[in-house]
Amino acid sequence: MRKIHIGLLGCGTVGTGVARILLDRRALIADRVGAELVLKHIADIDMDRAAGLPLASGVMVPDAWPVVEDPQIDIVVEMIGGQGIAKDLILRAIETGKHVVTANKALLAVQGNPLFAAAADKGVDLAYEASCGGCMPIIKTLRESLVGNRIHAMTGILNGTCNFILTRIFEDGSPFADALAQAQAQGYAEADPTLDIEGIDTAHKLAILTALAYGMTIDFESIYTEGISRITPLDVQFAQQFGYKIKLLAIGKEKDGRVESRVHPTMIPADNLLSHVDGSLNALKISGDAVGDMVLNGHGAGMMPTASAVVGDIVDIARNMMAGLPGRVPLLSYQPGKIRTLPVMPMEEIETRYYFRFCVKDRPGVLAKIAGILGRYGISLRSVHQKGRQVKGTVPIVMFTHMALERDVVSALSEISALDEVVASPMLIRIEDDRED
């Protein structure tokens, strides 16, 4: 049986999971693939990290470079992360004609265009299913299953840390800081949670997905990104009262050659399937002209789910190799010459529905003042609610709008903030609701 040799760079959580599947499921995978996948080397500076794995002597090595240079290695699996050494190793692996598998969304989102170009030039595969949505076959679905569709929109919950925190706020009424502390205690959030809670990790994934869906170059810089740290239990309760849940959504839409690409806390109807995706689970809803709506749901992170996706990529490449055909599926879904640079709409040109919460002094006339300003900017209200009891002389006013232009909303809210009666800065949460007004 043909042997295909794998070099694994980095033996952290996911790397260890990959090694474990390749070792434990060697026979199962061979039965499915018709080739034997041999884990020739694992490289990690900390050689103790592989202590729990049943490795033959010499498999574990401290330096990644000799692995990348080893002519017997067919596939390099980069599990180091970050945008430094990982990039250099991937580039060298490509130069030496090796196929590469990575889960490194930050690297692909920020520096992916030259990496994919290098792989296409060299005629090698660069696979990255595990970069978006952990175990879910998002990349494969977009590149292969939906190939006959024009994709209209994608909305996704792509960060388990944020979804865990929002679920805790929803279910326990915990303030954000407490929910974050709980996420950290349970291992769902890093000590420095910035990348997750500020939406940056979600934006990394969205940059890759919009490229795939719309045949455009990867454009991370243009994504509007807003995290969840401002979300309060009060907003979550109001959302619930009016039939919504709040999720951190990645939103990617294409219309007439322009792309919306944004990440922010979003209210979605409680009966939307994404509303039921709680805890650390992830999901992506894809809307195409033929398929209608399709939802993929599963573990977006974690050792074994992510490793499962990496092994799926390794096997895809192994099958291509046995056919003598790298690049069977174009790396970014479209043939390289067909990838366009599409403009991402500036946030102020976005039209959507809004939830506002104002904290105002409980005086007559304040509602009329606020409504007057919104009216002058052409922002039409769907409903207005003066809810809850006075706290220290202030009351919350909640408003839901019809479709409005972000630019107008920003201007109106800035004027409203300046009113004497308005205490603290207004809360704004965008709404994705396909149901008619």
Add this chain to the structure above:
Amino acid sequence: MRKIHIGLLGCGTVGTGVARILLDRRALIADRVGAELVLKHIADIDMDRAAGLPLASGVMVPDAWPVVEDPQIDIVVEMIGGQGIAKDLILRAIETGKHVVTANKALLAVQGNPLFAAAADKGVDLAYEASCGGCMPIIKTLRESLVGNRIHAMTGILNGTCNFILTRIFEDGSPFADALAQAQAQGYAEADPTLDIEGIDTAHKLAILTALAYGMTIDFESIYTEGISRITPLDVQFAQQFGYKIKLLAIGKEKDGRVESRVHPTMIPADNLLSHVDGSLNALKISGDAVGDMVLNGHGAGMMPTASAVVGDIVDIARNMMAGLPGRVPLLSYQPGKIRTLPVMPMEEIETRYYFRFCVKDRPGVLAKIAGILGRYGISLRSVHQKGRQVKGTVPIVMFTHMALERDVVSALSEISALDEVVASPMLIRIEDDRED
């Protein structure tokens, strides 16, 4: 640009959808594939069926056989359905070295083994993503993405007609017959709904999925199949009161070389993601040792969603052809020599939880009698409820069990049925609930 020629057999609903995508999305698909997919012929006895399609003269033909014999045709797309002529055409297409795409689950479930063997012998692809779950990439996920997983279990809502009917019973309290009539009026059910409501269509799909997941020959005959026509609004209400929803589930599990393969109405916890899959939507939950639980959700039928899956298959084959490599992914997930014949567990050996509803005469002691019989068969009760008012001297008794053996349950219920106090035959609904007792 290379041209790949397609012959479409059957221009019904899905066939028309396939033609429409190939015609309307010709440029988009070429951008993604790097080859032009040319719809050379559509064959249908009723040549008017293609009236709405912008076809060049000579594309539409009345007879499928010349299309299958045409040496220029690369891929035959069988959209005729049924197990007669469709099978003969597919076999002949394989004999002449053509690749085949089909959505014909009944044919594959019942006569698939020799068809797949013929295709493997001839070295051609036989693709069937659209046979299970419409637009959802179930086959691709099982064969490719989850290749590093041992699959433990699959539970699926795979028939939109049944799910629509159960949703109407749940939401409106309609009796089964009314809900079915509504499904027929809205085009979700055929005039003869037997295949759908008796669970046969679901079992066809399950036969294919268990083969893929467990590396076994297709075994439709051994599947226990029970439809939804006995489900009453009363059972649906009781289910809801105790935190369940009733869905027609396909259940496929593997343990120690034996397979559970069964289709029946099933209570699932209301917070299970499948519980939120309502109306005509389908979903499949796959549990693997590495991925944990993953759910795919989308339109399981309908013209364009199904056509989208068919076009995905056509493109997969086109990509293989350009690589000169058919059979890149083994047809039934495992290498042909590695496919086993696995025993399907007889239904009486299944262990699961149960809901019983007895209709009894309102006399003292009847509950004790029933509980006594269950106890003798070792069936342990989780809870017992005497609910609702007397109707004509009878009352319903509802019971939920712990894990019990189907054989014992059948025997106990037969004894209970024979009691004087028990009116009408008892209702039994199996429960899938992973939560601990």
